[in-house]
Amino acid sequence: xxxxxxxxxxxxxxxxxxxDMSGPVISKILKKHRPEMHVMxxxxxxxxxxxxxxxxxxxxxxxxxxxxxxxxxxxxxxAPQRSQxxxxxxxxxxxxx
Numbered sequence: 269x270x271x272x273x274x275x276x277x278x279x280x281x282x283x284x285x286x287x288d289m290s291g292p293v294i295s296k297i298l299k300k301h302r303p304e305m306h307v308m309x310x311x312x313x314x315x316x317x318x319x320x321x322x323x324x325x326x327x328x329x330x331x332x333x334x335x336x337x338x339x340x341x342x343x344x345x346x347a348p349q350r351s352q353x354x355x356x357x358x359x360x361x362x363x364x365x
Contacts (some may be wrong), residue, residue: 270298277305278345284311295325306344 270277280298282291295307308326328340 270301277302279306279308279341281308281310281341284309284313292325308340308344 277298280295282294284291291309295309299305299307306326307324308328310328310330310332312330314329326340326344328337
């Protein structure tokens with residue numbers, strides 16, 4: 269996948285469920301060779317959002333209007349990207365008392 273394409277991929281935008289390969293599988297394959305790539309997944313199933321956000325992916329709920337998609341893409345591309353370790357610790361923070 270993306271073999272022979274050597275340009276930078278800034279953002280992968282994919283549906284969660286597709287006929288041959290799911291969006292999460294595609295993102296995992298591409299991120300192995302392009303760790304700087306941002307990933308945004310979309311789904312019409314509301315329960316999907318928390319699962320993918322916890323894996324460092326951005327998420328947009330379908331249906332959406334074009335303006336919302338454009339705003340989300342701009343937000344992702346202009347935000348500093350966290351490393352996988354930062355994502356892990358951000359998502360697995362515990363509060364000690």
